[in-house]
Amino acid sequence: MSRQTRRTGTFLVTREHKRFVEFANAVRRNATIGLCHGRAGVGKTLSARRYANWDLIEPLITTWGRREDSDKKVYAASSRARTLFYTPPVGGSISALRKDIQPFIMRLCVCIDSYGNPKWAERPLTPLGLIELVIIDEAERLTMTGLEFLRDQFDRSDAGLILIGMPGIEKRMSQYPQLYSRIGFVHEYPPLSKDEMQFVLQRQWRKWGFGQDDADFTDDRVAAAIIRLTAGNFRLLQRLFMQIERIARINEMAAITEDVVEAAAQTLVIGNAN
Numbered sequence: 001m002s003r004q005t006r007r008t009g010t011f012l013v014t015r016e017h018k019r020f021v022e023f024a025n026a027v028r029r030n031a032t033i034g035l036c037h038g039r040a041g042v043g044k045t046l047s048a049r050r051y052a053n054w055d056l057i058e059p060l061i062t063t064w065g066r067r068e069d070s071d072k073k074v075y076a077a078s079s080r081a082r083t084l085f086y087t088p089p090v091g092g093s094i095s096a097l098r099k100d101i102q103p104f105i106m107r108l109c110v111c112i113d114s115y116g117n118p119k120w121a122e123r124p125l126t127p128l129g130l131i132e133l134v135i136i137d138e139a140e141r142l143t144m145t146g147l148e149f150l151r152d153q154f155d156r157s158d159a160g161l162i163l164i165g166m167p168g169i170e171k172r173m174s175q176y177p178q179l180y181s182r183i184g185f186v187h188e189y190p191p192l193s194k195d196e197m198q199f200v201l202q203r204q205w206r207k208w209g210f211g212q213d214d215a216d217f218t219d220d221r222v223a224a225a226i227i228r229l230t231a232g233n234f235r236l237l238q239r240l241f242m243q244i245e246r247i248a249r250i251n252e253m254a255a256i257t258e259d260v261v262e263a264a265a266q267t268l269v270i271g272n273a274n
Helices: 015-030 043-052 054-065 067-081 092-115 118-123 144-155 170-174 193-210 217-230 234-250 257-266
Strands: 033-035 083-086 134-137 160-165 183-188
Touching: 015 033, 015 043, 015 134, 015 160, 015 183, 033 170, 043 054, 043 067, 043 083, 043 160, 054 067, 054 092, 067 092, 067 144, 092 144, 134 144, 134 183, 144 160, 160 170, 193 217, 193 234, 217 257, 234 257
Parallel strands: 033 160, 033 183, 083 134, 134 160
Antiparallel strands: none
16 A cells, blocks of 8 residues: 655555564564664655654644544554654754653544544553654754653653664664663664665556566666666655656656656756765
8 A cells, every 4th residue: 555745756665664664563562672774765764654654643643623523544543553753853852852742642642542442541651651652763863861851751651662863873872871771673774675676666667657678678778777876765766756757748758768767867966875
């Protein structure tokens, strides 16, 4: 099942996303702390938001206005995920965390409880209530006191905690022995492999109504150009797809060529994808 978002396009359930789900499930099941790291654009945030059903849940708990009948689907998603996703502001201090995250905890717990699952009544009262997993994206933004606040919340609850960041975050966390000693799992989120890239390309070809032929030299060169330009970076791949589609539509093209790919790449800031 895929979900269309304005910025990222259709979500693709890749092998790396499945590995992230396994990692998140293990952290939640063992009520421990997990670190997830990977280069920018490989899909860490997308996978985490997908796991938490955050595209559906976030609008409701952010605005938190009058309840509507349509909110029932959010209650159901909240009950399934039981996961809070949060991105701290730059310089995420303890005061910012308290101001932002505590209302989200309360509202998400209300959504979970509103689904009417009687099991929740048996759970002990903790700072995280009915939430079983908290995912903090861009965890490098947290200050030392912010990290200590999260550790305290973790210690006084029966929930798991995932900190997501860039490569090297595990070295930074080692500077905080009280938190680091509680880490149970570390997961590296790598770029897409060549096989994964081929899968994504084939799916995109079908979406555009083109048939990618492995025996066609032109198709092979197009695929090779896209793989070379993006180097498995999922975010860059999605941006390149949008530009390819735009150019092909403007020029009313019946097939994607290597020239189209190169023209699309020239409109992007590619940088060093390695």
